[in-house]
Amino acid sequence: MERQDAAEGIISQEVGAVGSDPARVEGNGCAACHVLFTLVDRMGLSEADAADLLSEVLTAKPALNDRFIEMVEGIHMKQRMAGVAFAIKTRKAKDRYIDSQFKNALDELLSDSAQFGTEIAMRKLVMAQVALQIAQNLGIDYHATTEELYYYMRKNEDRTHEDLMKLIGSMIGRAKK
Numbered sequence: 526m527e528r529q530d531a532a533e534g535i536i537s538q539e540v541g542a543v544g545s546d547p548a549r550v551e552g553n554g555c556a557a558c559h560v561l562f563t564l565v566d567r568m569g570l571s572e573a574d575a576a577d578l579l580s581e582v583l584t585a586k587p588a589l590n591d592r593f594i595e596m597v598e599g600i601h602m603k604q605r606m607a608g609v610a611f612a613i614k615t616r617k618a619k620d621r622y623i624d625s626q627f628k629n630a631l632d633e634l635l636s637d638s639a640q641f642g643t644e645i646a647m648r649k650l651v652m653a654q655v656a657l658q659i660a661q662n663l664g665i666d667y668h669a670t671t672e673e674l675y676y677y678m679r680k681n682e683d684r685t686h687e688d689l690m691k692l693i694g695s696m697i698g699r700a701k702k
Contacts, residue, residue: 528568528578529578529581529582529585531568532564532568532578532579532581532582533582533586533589535563535564535567535568536560536564536579536582536583536589536593537589537592539559539560539563540560540589540592540593540596541592543556543559543560543596543600544592544595544596544599547599547600547604550600555668556596556597556599556600556668557593557597557668557671557672560579560593560596561575561576561579562575564578564579580675580679583676583679584679584682587680590676590679593672593676594672594673594676597668597669597672597673598669598672598673634646634649634650637649643697644690644693644697647693647696647697648689648693651689651692651693652671652674652689655674656670656671656674657670659673659674
């Protein structure tokens with residue numbers, strides 16, 4: 526519990542600091558990742574442990590969760606037009622970037638599947654699809670959409686987990702046929 530209290534203090538402090546001074550999130554960085562890596566640095570945690578702890582704290586503290594989402598929305602939806610930097614690149618530069626991201630994504634999914642199991646890789650794919658669909662339908666930033674989706678899922682944890690596991694089980698079952 527002491528670790529969770531320490532994390533809550535760091536998260537609350539950083540959410541407030543970023544809300545007051547968005548320049549704390551360097552460059553075009555992700556506001557949510559900034560808070561995550563602040564936990565990593567200040568508490569000496571691995572990225573995975575910090576992500577779990579961040580999720581635990583935000584689930585346990587709905588008011589802080591709301592502040593966190595407001596901070597992410599403020600930076601990713603209201604202050605930035607992140608696509609502009611990509612749009613002004615040459616076609617060749619765009620293609621190199623997309624090729625690199627494509628290969629990295631495939632390698633990451635294969636690694637996740639080998640390291641954590643097919644269900645985890647499938648969950649990641651399903652979550653990405655849901656977040657992408659929401660982002661496209663609302664016309665908002667994907668990063669912000671992902672945070673909104675996780676916010677919703679934390680509020681409806683039992684039902685969303687059950688729905689996800691049912692879908693993944695069905696998909697894996699069909700693939701085996």
